[in-house]
Structure formats: C-alpha cells, structure tokens
Amino acid sequence: MAGIIEIDNLSKQYGSGTKALNNVSMSIEEGEIIALLGPNGAGKTTLISIICGLVEASSGSVKVGGHDLRTDWRAARKMIGLVPQEIALEPFEKVINCVRFTRGLYGEGPDEAYIEKVLRSLALWDKRNAATRELSGGMKRRVLIAKALSHRPKVLFLDEPTAGVDVALRREMWEVVEQLRRDGVTIILTTHYLEEAEEMADRIGVINHGQLLLVKSKDELMGEFGKKTLTIEVDTPLQEIPEDLAGRGLELARDGSCISYEYDTRAERTGIARLLGDLAEQGITVRDVSTRQSSLEEVFISLLENDKSENRA
C-alpha cells in the first residue's frame, strides 16, 4: 500500500550550486512518527521545505495522500501542517484569533468546535483570549502547533520542535506529540537530540550530505548497529590480559579490575559462555558481570563515520 507521503528520487540544487538533496526516496506510513536525523547542513530542512511546498525540487516527485506536489499542489498542501523552528507570532493578537486566521489562510470556513478541540488538546483553551506576548515559551510553541493543526492536516512537520528549550519543556512537547499520535496524525520531525528521536519516533531516517543513508525502525537500527558491552569485574586486579585470551578484543581497565568485551547480540554465539569458562580456567575469579547497550547516539556517530570513510574511499 502506498504511504501517506511518497518521495521519489528527490534532488535539490540551490542557485548557489549547493547540492542539498541527492536522489532521496522514502515512503512514510499513515500514523507513524518519523524522526529525521543529520548534522547541520545535511538537507533536513530542504527536504521538509520541498514537501511543504516552500522550496521547489530540482528533480524527482513527492505525493501527499496520492496528490502530486507539482500537478495537484493545493490538495497536497491541505493535508500538511508545518510547525516552524522559529517562533513568529503576532504579539498583540489573541491566541484563538491566530488559530482562526491560519485556518482561513487555508481557505477553510470557520469551525469553532474544531478550534476549541485543538486548543483544549494543547492545554491552551484557558489562554484562548490571552495575547500571544503574555505566554510562556512552551505555550507559544503550542500555539504554533495549534496553528499548524488549524486546517485538520493529516501530516504534521515539526522542524526541531525542542531546539534550545529546557528539559521540562522538552518533556512537555513529547507529551503533546504523543497525544497527536493517539489522534492519528502522521508526524515527521527533525531533531538534533538523539534522546528525542529515541523517545518518540517509530522510525528514524539518517541524512548526511543530502543523502538518505537509511530509514529503519528504532529497534531494527539498534539491533543492526548497536553493540553490547559485557563488563566483567574480577576479584583480583590483573596486570594484563592473559596471553591465551588475546585476539578476542578484550580490554582491561587501567586499574586492572574490569575486563570489557564487546559483542554482537545477533550473532549465533556471543562468545560469553566460552569467555567466562576460559577466565575460570585461567584461575581468574569473576566478582560481577554487567552489560550495556550502545546508545542511539553511538550508533548515529558510527553511521556518519562509516559514510565519511566510504566517501573517502
């Protein structure tokens, strides 16, 4: 089944000559939350801007709900809401009027019941008659979301929704996004916070130098690229790794009290049982063992490093 957004071989070269996107293809399913990760200048905003009709692609196509952006842009555009990174609100305007106005811009007639529902779901109903300049930073961000939802879009783009906000506010935004997911809105967000992608997204797309390196479910990504480290605490500190255990990638802590062993969780044999057996054979008494899964951040960094060395090769 076709996704709610179908991106096919999309490329963008700006007038300056910068190639911001290079043959990006991706299908986004209805109802999912997808996080686009990539370093500064990777092409994330360009991709979002093309889908939202703000920037024209050099080649390739985008369909939103089956509507081609080039030939049927009005219908495509109606299905999309965009929450920009920067807060730009009319300071003296009432919250509810900002939302009504944006709805009008989409050519939609008044629907007070729907606007009330949106404001209530974003905990802004009590503030509906406040001027936007009276709101806290978190409330202003929620007004931006209310505006983006004003015409009942099926897909919402959030461009770095929590850039530069404190931890409490970030959690508040995550809850808002979770609520939107429950309402069935498809969400595409860009973020620099790996923790945010880990927390919210069903799938993660990694973009680097205008290329989509991969799109995978979070679990798949961690399973495929994530490593686990087993740390073995020994009873008596060791001077060095015994010769018989060389070549297995073991590392000894500086004080000799722990041995760490990195292994692949998907391998048929992790080698843990053998390692523990061999340690016992060497007369090394194990005091404790613990494991640690690599974080999404480590996976992300290793992906970018692989990409760098492949490009160099």
Ligand SMILES: Nc1ncnc2c1ncn2[C@@H]1O[C@H](COP(=O)(O)OP(=O)(O)OP(=O)(O)O)[C@@H](O)[C@H]1O
């Ligand atoms: N209007 C423009 N004209 C010329 N070049 C542009 C324009 N907008 C973006 N670029 C260039 O295109 C490339 C991709 O930029 P883009 O803003 O899409 O990256 P990004 O992944 O969103 O980065 P960030 O995380 O910093 O927001 C960069 O090299 C950027 O300088």
